[in-house]
Amino acid sequence: MTKLRHWLGTSDIAGIVILALVILVVMPLTADIFRLNLIGKYLTYAFVAVGLVMLWGYGGILSLGQGVFFGLGGYCMAMFLKLEASDPESTKIQSTPGIPDFMDWNQITQLPLWWEPFRHLPFAIFALLFVPTLLAFIVGFAMFKRRVGGVYFAIITQAVALVLTVLIIGQQGYTGGVNGMTDLKTMLGWDVRTDSAKYILYYANAILLFGAIFLCRWIQKSKLGTLLLAMRDKEDRVRFSGYDVANFKVFVFCLAAMLCGIGGAMFALQVGFMSPSFVGIVPSIEMVIFAAVGGRNSLVGAVYGTLLVNFGKTYFSESFPQLWLFLMAALFIGVVMAFPNGFAGLFEDFVKPWLLGKREKKPETPAVPPVAPVTMQDDDVSKTVTTRTVDSGDAVSAPTTGRMGPATA
């Protein structure tokens, strides 16, 4: 326990325990099996969000193609399940029994060779872990070694997402096209559509998610995590200190991709289908907002953020469909402009000092985010020539010069 405490910290343990209570006890007790399955689906997105916390919050790399890895993991699992669901017995009305139905509809008479290994579960699991990771490695290695980062990386990942979507939709005979792979029934003879199976899958998913959180937390607390943070804030200094920055970036990108793959596979298992609508650009950016709302620096926050945004989406698109996009727009803009650290940041700034203040000394006044007031002030000042060199767009770092920032005592 002391060792656990050593690398987690008391507040971390508290946060994770509360999250565990919510997910493992409160949710299953209060929600019926339909809702619980829905929550299970949201929690598969949480893998992506946790990966993004590592990649974006800690590594400072924004990928807009996480849906690609989610989709690849999902498709690997779905291919295995689909093959099992299309045994010759249940597909005997097809012109070629024994192959998935969408292949039959597209006049394909023989199972393509690259589908064959997916008859075996161990291979499928291996593939869902390593196909996303391998793709992430190739993309990451090529880009980070050339010191491409920031917005260019975001654009390239977006292009990758577009390529994969077009490919999946275009190659209908091999991938199921727009509809994706539907009617997934059993895993090794175990019917995944029954209520009891849904409970088991929910818990399996939750436990895997906690495994992922612990792994990421461990990485954050290790020297590697410190390096990632340092790299995010001052990349050049880390490079000048003798570290090969690119390797760390590739590593964290691969880690995030692998987590996405697990999430995707659990998605396919719990929801019973996989389609290109989880691969493209729009879902990929939506996944970024899950992490951003929860707090891009907080693993636990990202899970809450995922749940919250998805509950909101389900509720609003059922009840007030025209409001949902406005709300989503407000979320994106608000999270960027007003609270860049999401709910976790709000918690750290306001709730935690208040909680601690009850027991300990007076809370520190939460730091006012300097961004908004400074830029406003900038704009007024920019009319005079003398201050221009300072206001040149150095809005965020301006206060450190002490010349025109908000009164810092």
Place this chain on the structure above:
Amino acid sequence: MTASEIWNIVMMQGFAGLSLFSVLLLMGLGLAIIFGQMGVINMAHGEFMTIGAYTIFLASTLTETYAPGLMPYYFLIAIGIAFVLAFAVGWMAEWALIRHLYRRPLDTLLATWGLSLGMQQIFRSTFGAKEVSPTLPEWLMGSWSPAEGLDIPINGLFVLALTVLVAGGVFVMLYRSRWGLRVRATVANRTMANAIGINTKKTDRMTFAIGCGIAGVAGAAFTTIGSTGPTSGSLYIVDAFLVVTFGGAASLFGTVASAFGIAQAQSITEFFLTGSMAKVITLLAIITILMIRPQGLFALKVRR
């Protein structure tokens, strides 16, 4: 097949490529200013194009109802209005959103994505979820056949002409005007530009708004080719970014060259393969080239 038939196929295929080239370039030009010059990731760029498209639709409906006699002329005026409207919205967006985020490019990306979602919903609430197309003036319809068996659609020619006009205009503005000088000075060295008395904030706002206005013109031109829906803009956004990135972000000539290259590559592969595979191969080629040469085809030589 006779030689003249082959010649006709080559000509029409070549024109299909040119047509795609003008579409890509028109999309990319506004972004070349906003992203290429200012470095702002404007994910709402497609929605600014949609503003232009809906302006044309509105103008055509109004003209048809109130002044049917003006039908042949409305289109040209409406393109002007599309520019002004998109310019105005861009101006406001810069003032409300973008200017606070110049130091945080990745956050700009998310904020403008939010903006695009909001704009999509506004379009949907105003014009409905269905795709609409304006009634085009007579002179934009049909095709021009300079020779037997050779048909060149007039709307394609129109978009091509407009593209040449806009590209020429952007070139003149960027490289031959005071504004362009200020923009390039700000891009090259913001602090120094400030020091010699250029109001970079004003320049930024103007630049962003002009880029949005050009997007509006692009959207207006696209109504001659396809219909417009609330989410039409999002279809273009990745292509537009790739055109600009592939050409080399800060180089206008690069944008033209990359639009040409991408369009020809895609229309030639499309001739031999299915549309989706052609797209996949073109995109993969772009991604691969960008991985090998991240700065794009024509990189501006700047000391950073």
